Amino acid sequence: xxxxxxxxxxxxxxxxxxxxxxxxxxxxxxxxxxxxxxxxxxxxxxxxxxxxxxxxxxxxxxxxxxxxxxxxxxxxxxxxxxxxxxxxxxxxxxxxxxxxxxxxxxxxxxxxxxxxxxxxxxxxxxxxxxxxxxxxxxxxxxxxxxxxxxxxxxxxxxxxxxxxxxxxxxxxxxxxxxxxxxxxxxxxxxxxxxxxxxxxxxxxxxxxxxxxxxxxxxxxxxxxxxxxxxxxxxxxxxxxxxxxxxxxxxxxxxxxxxxxxxxx
Amino acid sequence: xxxxxxxxxxxxxxxxxxxxxxxxxxxxxxxxxxxxxxxxxxxxxxxxxxxxxxxxxxxxxxxxxxxxxxxxxxxxxxxxxxxxxxxxxxxxxxxxxxxxxxxxxxxxxxxxxxxxxxxxxxxxxxxxxxxxxxxxxxxxxxxxxxxxxxxxxxxxxxxxxxxxxxxxxxxxxxxxxxxxxxxxxxxxxxxxxxxxxxxxxxxxxxxxxxxxxxxxxxxxxxxxxxxxxxxxxxxxxxxxxxxxxxxxxxxxxxxxxxxxxxxxxxxxxxxxxxxxxxxxxxxxxxxxxxxxxxxxxxxxxxxxxxxxxxxxxxxxxxxxxxxxxxxxxxxxxxxxxxxxxxxxxxxxxxxxxxxxxxxxxxxx
Numbered sequence: 001x002x003x004x005x006x007x008x009x010x011x012x013x014x015x016x017x018x019x020x021x022x023x024x025x026x027x028x029x030x031x032x033x034x035x036x037x038x039x040x041x042x043x044x045x046x047x048x049x050x051x052x053x054x055x056x057x058x059x060x061x062x063x064x065x066x067x068x069x070x071x072x073x074x075x076x077x078x079x080x081x082x083x084x085x086x087x088x089x090x091x092x093x094x095x096x097x098x099x100x101x102x103x104x105x106x107x108x109x110x111x112x113x114x115x116x117x118x119x120x121x122x123x124x125x126x127x128x129x130x131x132x133x134x135x136x137x138x139x140x141x142x143x144x145x146x147x148x149x150x151x152x153x154x155x156x157x158x159x160x161x162x163x164x165x166x167x168x169x170x171x172x173x174x175x176x177x178x179x180x181x182x183x184x185x186x187x188x189x190x191x192x193x194x195x196x197x198x199x200x201x202x203x204x205x206x207x208x209x210x211x212x213x214x215x216x217x218x219x220x221x222x223x224x225x226x227x228x229x230x231x232x233x234x235x236x237x238x239x240x241x242x243x244x245x246x247x248x249x250x251x252x253x254x255x256x257x258x259x260x261x262x263x264x
Numbered sequence: 265x266x267x268x269x270x271x272x273x274x275x276x277x278x279x280x281x282x283x284x285x286x287x288x289x290x291x292x293x294x295x296x297x298x299x300x301x302x303x304x305x306x307x308x309x310x311x312x313x314x315x316x317x318x319x320x321x322x323x324x325x326x327x328x329x330x331x332x333x334x335x336x337x338x339x340x341x342x343x344x345x346x347x348x349x350x351x352x353x354x355x356x357x358x359x360x361x362x363x364x365x366x367x368x369x370x371x372x373x374x375x376x377x378x379x380x381x382x383x384x385x386x387x388x389x390x391x392x393x394x395x396x397x398x399x400x401x402x403x404x405x406x407x408x409x410x411x412x413x414x415x416x417x418x419x420x421x422x423x424x425x426x427x428x429x430x431x432x433x434x435x436x437x438x439x440x441x442x443x444x445x446x447x448x449x450x451x452x453x454x455x456x457x458x459x460x461x462x463x464x465x466x467x468x469x470x471x472x473x474x475x476x477x478x479x480x481x482x483x484x485x486x487x488x489x490x491x492x493x494x495x496x497x498x499x500x501x502x503x504x505x506x507x508x509x510x511x512x513x514x515x516x517x518x519x520x521x522x523x524x525x526x527x528x529x530x531x532x533x534x535x536x537x538x539x540x541x542x543x544x545x546x547x548x549x550x551x552x553x554x555x556x557x558x559x560x561x562x563x564x565x566x567x568x569x570x571x572x573x574x575x576x577x578x579x580x581x582x583x584x585x586x587x588x589x590x591x592x593x594x595x596x597x598x599x600x601x602x603x604x605x606x607x608x609x610x611x612x613x614x615x616x617x618x619x620x621x622x623x624x625x626x627x628x
């Protein structure tokens with residue numbers, strides 16, 4: 001019984017992905033079986049679509065900028081939070097994580113009002129600001145538990161052994177919490193990359209990938225949407241793989257450097 | 265190194281907000297000694313060590329190391345190194361890189377670093393462990409790496425913050441012997457923080473007993489044991505019997521104290537005592553002489569003697585500890601076990617007596 005349930009569950013989760021992926025390679029525009037043949041024509045079509053390519057590029061820019069800003073702000077916040085004590089730590093922890101509970105709709109409207117009040121034109125910049133706001137709580141929460149677990153006496157040990165505060169950060173703090181921060185940065189990119197609701201409100205003439213796909217859907221359900229979705233899916237998965245590889249490669253590098261030292 | 269005092273503290277006071285944890289501490293530490301800061305938790309011993317290391321600033325007072333005032337130097341500029349309570353080894357580095365950390369910051373050439381680290385790993389008997397990861401080490405091994413990582417920098421003073429607290433008893437005793445050996449081989453001055461009086465007495469050249477942010481007494485372990493200057497010191501180091509009573513008479517060399525029905529003669533301790541003043545007497549359990557009383561022959565309590573009944577007998581291998589209930593206090597008596605076995609049985613009437621100079625007069 002349980003086994004059947006698990007299989008059904010897996011099918012429910014992954015069948016849509018499999019079907020979309022399959023039909024993105026379909027040689028005919030039909031979105032139903034029988035499957036007539038394999039072709040890349042929808043990909044060719046979507047890649048030659050200037051609107052699509054522009055929004056894809058926009059999404060990459062927004063995602064990367066968001067990840068960068070969020071990583072800097074979020075790391076500093078998490079490092080600061082770890083040094084607070086008692087009730088104040090709880091309070092600031094809640095304040096930092098609280099925005100997760102805000103509906104995207106609310107955040108979007110609030111931001112639009114704010115931007116118009118301070119006279120900021122809606123553009124990719126406003127999207128980035130909104131996305132930083134949206135991803136920051138997730139980033140802090142992902143990094144915080146690791147940083148709180150970080151033994152501050154490690155930093156004292158480094159200082160004791162002659163490291164300046166900056167050297168301590170570079171040689172001890174960063175290498176230990178770095179992989180966690182890298183993972184959280186990729187999470188921020190992924191969150192930004194497919195954020196939709198807030199983006200609807202704060203975007204101007206330049207749109208991001210989810211907005212473009214949505215407007216394509218409104219016109220007609222066409223097979224090139226499948227291709228677009230698969231590209232978006234592929235980018236997300238690829239990014240996570242790259243993140244994982246980076247961590248793995250760093251470890252490899254450290255290991256081989258050690259082996260070389262031993263030979264010397 | 266013109267001064268034999270390697271560390272000098274002058275009027276060191278430390279307050280955290282309204283709470284003063286160190287009151288006006290004056291202390292000198294001599295070149296090459298093992299000095300222990302001993303005391304119960306919260307007595308300020310760890311704060312004092314952190315002030316010497318540079319992790320805490322003094323509220324008032326000065327710290328000098330090798331004659332130079334370091335009161336305002338950050339920890340990385342002070343010629344001391346520390347062994348942390350929970351080791352604080354860098355988890356992203358292996359044993360070799362942990363030990364090499366300080367020397368690399370000093371920009372030593374690679375070849376010299378390798379030699380120094382290997383030498384130090386051999387000293388702590390971990391010669392083959394250079395490329396182990398930290399999480400692969402046992403507690404005792406991690407402790408040795410922490411020791412090597414600090415000592416490789418040839419510090420003027422090595423600070424040890426309860427380094428054995430996280431180890432189990434057997435390894436702890438072994439590590440104490442190791443610490444003594446390493447101290448002898450390197451000749452480095454050790455400042456050792458602990459709340460464990462056994463560790464302090466086994467290891468130290470001098471003990472600084474601290475209580476509530478003040479120094480209670482400084483001395484060699486033997487001095488502290490034989491001549492405690494306060495009730496706190498007498499109780500903190502080793503087992504002791506405390507008798508209380510009022511002063512009956514005070515001569516130049518001798519004080520007479522009424523304890524229960526009898527009188528106790530005790531050497532004066534130099535402090536002025538008034539007739540009728542309440543004082544305490546400390547007598548170590550092994551300083552008593554205990555003899556059987558003939559049944560019915562109890563002659564009452566005399567000078568420096570208390571009659572009582574054996575209440576409990578605890579056999580501890582090489583020694584036996586008796587509890588004797590007397591009219592004033594239940595006292596402990598300890599003797600070396602004789603080849604004939606345990607001498608006294610529960611319920612036996614006995615007389616406990618002691619030489620006048622076996623008791624210490626305590627006025628506070």
